[in-house]
Amino acid sequence: MAYDLDDLDPRQKKKQPLNLDSMNVEDLQEYVAALQAEIVRVEAKIKAKQSHAAAAAAFFKK
Template identity: 45%
Template sequence: MNLEELEPTKKPAPKKDLTVLSIDELRDYIATLRTEIERTEAAIAAKQAHRSGAEAFFKK
C-alpha cells in the first residue's frame, strides 16, 4: 500500500472571480496565495522528512 493512498482527497476550490477585484485587491490576493504556497511547501517538506526517516528506520 502506498502512503499517498491514505491521504484524504479534496476537490479543488472554486475559482475566484477576479474581474470584480481592484488592482490593489488583486495584489493582496497574490500575496495571500504566495503565503499559502510557502505554507504548503513547508508541509510537504515536513512530510517528506517524516517519510524518509520512517523508511530509513525500517530499512535497517
C-alpha cells in the same frame, strides 16, 4: 445491503476560482500575497512530510 457510491460526498470539494474581473488592483495584490503565503506554507508541509517519510524508511530498513 448495497451502497450507491454516487450518494457519497467527495472528500474535498474543489473551490471555484475567484472572479478576478470584479477585483481592483489592491485586492488583486492582496490576493497574490495570500496565495504566495499559502504556497510557502504548503511547501513547508511537503518538506516536513518528506523528512518524516525518509526517517521512517531509514528506520525500517535497519
